[in-house]
Amino acid sequence: MPTLPTMHHRNRPMTGRDPHEPSRTATPLELLFDLSFVVGFGVAAEQGAHLVADGHAAAGVIGFAFSMFAICWAWINFSWFASAFDTDDWFYRVTTMVQMIGVVILALGLPDMFESLVEGDRVHNEIMVAGYVVMRLAMLVQWLRAARQAPEYRATCMGYVWTLAITQIGWVILVLAPVSVPVFFMVGSLLAVVEMGGPWLAERIRADQPGQRSTPWHAHHMAERYGLLAIITLGEGVIGTVATLSAVTNESGWTLDAALVALAGMGLTFGLWWTYYLTPDAEMLHRHRERSWAWGYGNIVVFAGLAGVGAGLHVAAYYLAGDAHIGAVGTVLAVAVPVLVAVLADYTQFWVLTRSFDRLHMLLVAGTVLVLAAAVAAAVAGFHMSWSLLLVMLAPAVTIVGYEVRGHEHVARLLADETR
Secondary structure: OOOOOOOOOOOOOOOOOOOOOOOOOOOOHHHHHHHHHHHHHHHHHHHHHHHHHHHHHHHHHHHHHHHHHHHHHHHHHHHHHHHHHHOOOOOHHHHHHHHHHHHHHHHHHHHHHHHHHHOOOOOHHHHHHHHHHHHHHHHHHHHHHHHHHHHHHHHHHHHHHHHHHHHHHHHHHHOOOOOOOOHHHHHHHHHHHHHHHHHHHHHHHHHHOOOOOOOOOHHHHHHHHHHHHHHHHHHHHHHEEEEEEHHHHHHOOOHHHHHHHHHHHHHHHHHHHHHHHOOOOHHHHOOHHHHHHHHHHHHHHHHHHHHHHHHHHHHHHHHHHHOOOOOOOHHHHHHHHHHHHHHHHHHHHHHHHHHOOOOOOOOOOOOOHHHHHHHHHHHOOOHHHHHHHHHHOOOOOHHHHHHHHHHEEEHHHHHHOOOO
């Protein structure tokens, strides 16, 4: 007789999931967890856009980059663990809820951090660190539980425990120390290196210990998880832009410029979504698990670019409302630059994951750069910002058309060669 699914959520041993489990998909709890990051992406985009529109571009970009690393890193910490050890029992669910609370606290601390960058005396990220303390207490409990209940993964799990504990202590000390902004980011960069290097070392600790194994994450599951976060990131940009445009249209009614900005926003969202899913992530990760590090970390830049597009569209809405202190050229750049970052990062992810390069890629990248340069040049020449954004909207289409006409053949050959 077939085994009936378990309907209760009593505690189960955290023994590690099967990395080859068929039909492994994101769980409802993971989807709920992802929704808590909507707040973080939204606040980061709004705060960054506000500073850029006010003429504080450097503070806005630095604060946005720091925010994106903090938000994405919190998501990565949980998601890879969940792919390997998700038990979906009541204890696992409660600790996940605690992490969601930490994400919200992190998001609530973003405005103070952005404002402190404008003031320039020191970085006020106390609330952000408090959010991380909440998240990491829950994460430490989860890793310790896995170390105790899954002996073959104990060395790896304890490597993660030590990394989380040491880096969190470092961030707390950095908060308490009255250091200048440059010193903060210098030390913070070192902590970020430890943050990202720690998991890599933890997975390799088991190589020196007989009977120890690396975490059993699921390739198709992780590819889906990253794809879903990309959709959330893009969606938050649309929501924020529509909300800002609504404020404009409520005052002066719908104008052609407002309609064009809305069209550009939807076109960019759709185009960037299309390009993100052109890389055969799941298949390549399944065959080459060792490439997961560059792919997993590299997606932080992709997400930053996608969220940056939303922030740039915020700036465009501020420009239409007359609340921006930058001109049309600066506004177009606020959208064009993150589009370029997202596209270049996406191509880099393809090259890193597939170890394959095609001359067509360089032609498509060059075409994308030319389209974005034309959009900026149009703004410089005096074309209205909204019409220039329509040119920016066409940038992802260069990759889409190239793939649909010729690029798909390269991907098909690549996957066929991998199966031989």
